[in-house]
Amino acid sequence: MFALMFMLLWVGVVCLCYRHLHQTSALSVGVMEGSYRDMLECTEEDITDKVVFLEKRVTELEKDTAANGEQHSRLKQENLQLVHRANALEEQLKEQELRADQTLLEEIKKQRELLSKMEREKSIEIENLQARLQQLDDENSELRSCVPCLKANIERLE
Template identity: 95%
Template sequence: QVVFLEQRVTELEKDTAANGEQHSRLRQENLQLVHRANALEEQLKEQELRADQTLLEEIKKQRELLSKMEREKSIEIENLQARLQQLDDENGELRSCVPCLRASIERLE
């Protein structure tokens, strides 16, 4: 029975050594995975920051473009209103000449 117990102790020592090696290997693998997860989280934060910056730049660009278009539209409206006023004035002048011209035509006939 002593031989059996010695064999059993030897087996347990081997199992303990194997378990220790496996535990050490798993701890090392876990450490690598933790480092990898941290690196990926940092990379994700950087990408989110860049995406936010890009979005803010695009929003600013679009607002500036919209503002420019509104200014151009306002200028065009002012120009068209001035042209309309000019044409109204010209039309009024021409209408005021109509009676004189009709009188001249009647005299010539």
């Protein structure tokens, strides 16, 4: 930084000297000596002002650079945290989707098993009812076959 300030200061002095010499080149040597003294005095004040200005500017730039560096670091850290959070949420979403798929498959299996059980129970009930119907038909046939005999017995008893 100081090398930069020195270089800028040197360039400023050279420019001022050149400008001043160029402006006063038409003057005589005696006048030139007085002007040179004025120029040195003026130049010293200008140089001092420029040095103060440059020091302030360097300080401001250092502060800005530090602030920008801190902000950059903070934003970088914040971005890293957000990336980790996004990755964690994506992983959590995948796990939840997997669990939901597993739950759905289990529920489908459970419903199929329940449906199969109900169909088996229905088939058994139908078989039982058909057997009972056959039994009642057989009983009915037996009783019908007994009706003529019973009528004959009633007529005989009367």
